[in-house]
Amino acid sequence: MLTTFEQAIRAQLIIPEQRELYDYWRRKCADGRFPMRADIQPAELKALLPSLSLLDILGDGPLNLRVRLAGTRLREYYGVETTGRRVGDFDLGDQRAYWETAYREVIEAGRPAQGVVPLTPWNQPHVFQFWLRLPLIDAEGRIVMVLGHDAFLQSEKAHALASRANLRIA
Numbered sequence: 001m002l003t004t005f006e007q008a009i010r011a012q013l014i015i016p017e018q019r020e021l022y023d024y025w026r027r028k029c030a031d032g033r034f035p036m037r038a039d040i041q042p043a044e045l046k047a048l049l050p051s052l053s054l055l056d057i058l059g060d061g062p063l064n065l066r067v068r069l070a071g072t073r074l075r076e077y078y079g080v081e082t083t084g085r086r087v088g089d090f091d092l093g094d095q096r097a098y099w100e101t102a103y104r105e106v107i108e109a110g111r112p113a114q115g116v117v118p119l120t121p122w123n124q125p126h127v128f129q130f131w132l133r134l135p136l137i138d139a140e141g142r143i144v145m146v147l148g149h150d151a152f153l154q155s156e157k158a159h160a161l162a163s164r165a166n167l168r169i170a
Contacts, residue, residue: 009112015151017048018132022112025134025147034110034137037145053148054136055087062103063088063096065146077119077127077152093120106133106146119152127154 006026013019024045028035042049050073055065065087075081082090092099095117105113112134119127129150136145 055146
């Protein structure tokens, strides 16, 4: 049974693949704890792999994350390989505070977060990035990784969905 907060997060997920990943992640939660990285099986997420990312939390600061794995779709839209790079090293322009808040929600508050932003820092303001970030824990229950899903839409439908979507962290 989903809590009110979990129901609210799921209701805000416009992209079907994000609802699929969120439901999968929730099924992997056990005994009131978030899943561990070992609980997430790529073979069970084959269709989602091009849009998935795994980020290692390196230390203090919400953008002190290293991209352990980034699907091919992310490279296509960002125009650069992000695997192995630190999130804080990217020029996020006026979206820096937005992303800091998003990752604080996941890492410090210990809650899933979702939203939508234009790809302005990546010189694609006509493309909207619908994102989902989910915490993963270690054996001691500390949040040590972030599982991400990013969908990129650039049609009129994307503009309509973006106007409907909550542009802030849930």
